[in-house]
Amino acid sequence: MKIQLRFALLMFLFTTTVSLPMESRGDEGMYLFNDLPLQTLKQQHDFVPDAQWADDLRLSSVRFNSGGSGSFISSDGLVLTNHHVASDTLHKLSTSERNLIKDGYLAKTHSEELKTPDLELNQLVSIEDVTDRVNQAVKADASSDDAVKQRRSVIATIEEESFEKTGLRSDVVTLFGGAKYHLYRYKKYTDVRLVWAPETAAAFFGGDADNFEYPRFNMDATIMRVYEDGKPAKLENFLRWDSEPLREGELVFVSGNPGRTQRIFTVAALEYLRDDRLPYILDFLRRKEILMQQFGLEGTEQTRRARDELFGIQNARKAYTGMLAGLQDPQTFVTKTAREEQLLAKLQNNPEHQKLAAAWQTIAEIQDDKREMLKQTVSLRSELFDTAMQIVLLTSEDLKPNDQRLHEFTDASRESKLQSLLSEAPIYRDLELAKLSDEISRLTILRGAEDKLIQEILAGKGPRERAAALIEATKLDDVTFRKQLVEGGHAAVLESSDPMIQLARALESEYRRIRERNEEIEERERQAYAKVSQAVTAIEGTGGYPDATFTLRLAYGTVKGYSEDGEQIEPTTNFAGAYQHAAAHQGQTDFDLPESWMKAKSKVNMDTQLNFVCTADIIGGNSGSPVVNRKGELVGLIFDGNIQSLTSDYLYSDAQARAVSVSGVGIIEALRSIYDAGDLADSIGK
Incomplete structure (x- = not known):
């Protein structure tokens, strides 16, 4: 595999x-x-x-x-x-x-x-249970949107306190659908x-x-x-x-x-994977596989440059094909459906636990929201654009208090983020051109050519012509230039004439809207699965392991x-x-x-x-x-x-x-x- x-x-x-x-x-x-x-x-x-x-x-x-x-x-x-x-x-x-x-x-x-x-490389040094502190920070009557912010805030605070105290990478890990939160401390090499x-x-x-x-x-x-x-x-x-x-x-x-x-996924959640998510993923992977193969045919050096990414894509394509085949086998759902029906019947027969059964319906409804969001994206998966977006987000998040930032931009995560952004690994412009032009074309298909944001991305050009103009004029493959932007902060990004940075700024608002919507869906699903966890424990007992x-x-x-x-x-x-x-x-x-x-x-x-x-x-x-x-x-x-x-x-x-x-x-x-x-x-x- x-x-x-x-x-x-x-x-x-x-x-x-x-x-x-x-x-x-x-x-x-x-x-x-x-x-x-x-x-x-x-x-x-x-x-x-x-x-x-x-x-x-x-x-x-x-x-x-x-x-x-x-x-x-x-x-x-x-x-x-x-x-x-x-x-x-x-x-x-x-x-x-x-x-x-x-x-x-x-x-x-x-x-x-x-x-x-x-x-x-991360070596796990210690584990600490911080469940009570996280749960106490999220108000019982909080909306999903407020719960996301409250949970993010307390987790960022815990991680920052741990990092300042120990100097170790500190990550709060969600386990058992939010029933437990553990603080993992890592020594970094x-x-x-x-x-x-x-x-x-x-x-x-x-x-x-x-x-x-x-x-x-x-x-x-x-x-x-x-x-x-x-x-x-x-x-x-x-x-x-x-x-x-x-x-x-x-x-x-x-x-x-x-x-x-x-x-732990319910039948409804697995149906979403089978009918929507996995087919979408496989379409994406097949498109990228053809792209990388065609690029590699241009020459020996192009084959070398594309090889690592092509290998990952082919491997993922074969893996997800197998996963989808398993979900398309009717027998896969027989056992899952039978267990779910038995569990729900036991809940309905117990007045003390009847309310928990509503979680399954909530999860089913959430799958409809996930279907709606599945193709909503503004990501353009090329290294140069990803770098631009990360710098734009980093410098924007730096203006906020630590406990209000997106998780990957908190103080506890900053060193790892900067190591990635300031990597001296080579970036190949010919490969970036192939990837970015294909991504612009794919996004145009997903959102529609008349979409206002697509019009802004294309700027009156075709996908390949626009990608070529962006890559020709950007300096983001220069580590020194990236470092100057990061050190210059939000002001430097706002003043930058680099077209890739300007494109990322134009897409930032939509990126944040989509991310916030997905996080709100995840929070509702997390709360629903916490009730499912409570139901499973009540009916079948405790023990086992988390996903x-x-x-x-x-x-x-x-x-x-x-x-x-x-x-x-x-x-x-x-x-x-x-x-x-x-x-x-x-x-x-x-x-x-x-x-x-x-x-x-x-x-x-x-x-x-x-x-x-x-x-x-x-x-x-x-x-x-x-x-x-x-x-x-x-x-x-x-x-x-x-x-x-x-x-x-x-x-x-x-x-x-x-x-x-x-x-x-x-x-x-x-x-x-x-x-x-x-x-x-x-x-x-x-």
Whole structure:
């Protein structure tokens, strides 16, 4: 799956997040680190992790701001993640002369480690329950609009106080539909450097044909290093490495940051996803896929420039196609509808809980509002325009008290925002022209050519002609110019003659109107789901886990094969299988192993475990998550899910759905036998 699904795209596709207690079945569950399923683990697997085990794993895990997960794997700052999680960074570090995504990279010394332009890693240091303070700040009789402002204000205040007190990134996370709010404090690492990455041919061996499939034979791994004060960071918490291959039936744990799930959604909400939201998303992705493919056909350099974004789009398209197929299967709704009807019947038969049943009708009505807002947008998804809009919003929000700002522009979020805005990563004007002209055309279709705002955007020109004029005259690809605007504040933005800034200013009012309307809908939905949560708890009891929120969770499962089309799929693969798979698909480019693998064939231990599957409950965002054993030792690296796992956003089943990982012993074998990186291999886990 390349289960990361580029995080920015994920946030665009699903902006509303609610979460409620889930009734766990089998190895289902994405559990909070401060509320682990100790009793369930004892009953199902005769294992109870102690507090030290959990703390060590939590502090050894990291979150990538680009979307995805990772882990510390040495005392001197080494970090393990997926190649596809690192691909955004590899793309930004590449040039026409040095294609790191295609050719890979190995730093033989610290001085050769390449500094990333804007990567931020987050280590979860502490969790604090701030539920009472948040709930007390929102008046019981507040309108949805007022409730949004009151909640935003108190959350901004809590985050600011925490940041000023600790210096740590501080995020208030909404859990269980607003029934709980937790303050997560993170240590940030912003000096991150590339150490090793394999070639794409090894990391994405099998290409789109094998994506979401199993068996797999991928080396989807990359190693980076965090620095502090210009030197490799000295870490107390990092994962040791198990030198033995996994066995079928072995218990494993996944510590990562799953993005968003919708498992608590009502039938009406799932119908909206099936009939409206997902088809809209897929139309968008197919359009962008064609655009990136056409741009890449213009030349080798254009292919390189478009590759990372095209890969993310294709991956998302395949993932959402699978999700939609699952929702279009009538059987998906049979169980969901039956459970909902039973729950509502029990509520109606209990005078004490009858009022809670109205929440389901409220949610159904809210879906109509979401349908109305679905195509209302003024976003023009190009890097230059996005940068312009972010600068316009930042300088406007800076004029407000901290507790009244949009969340991403508060004092607690400012450092991360500026790191992104002032990134020195290259911006390619030819790619921007293709993207912006297509976005203007798409927006013209959505809003209508006679729309007043469209007329202002076009300024009497066609979409491509207008995009070309904007890109030719803007200076926003100059970091110094961006910095001047940010430091000059609102006055500098108002005075700026840069056409991209002027366009963002023209669209700011409509952007805010749409955002405020969506936030008001989200607030009503949040309050309705809070009542659903209350009803579920009243009828079915407490316990379980909340929907995923791109924050650290613990999942568990066993190494286990499955049956597909009458064939038993074994849980592990080895290097011999990779070479056999390549030979069986000779002549198909996506199945060509890189030259380094072919040259090293005689040195590779063919029996070494390469990939494996387990029943752990994962989704997008878990890419790069470490897989550990009962001792807390690293045994694998999550990189994918099989095709049967694509319904996991809203429905878990361990009948066939599996999480796919690179084996830890396979990574070491590749480093030693293929990449001549014995010193790096020796330093891992120490």
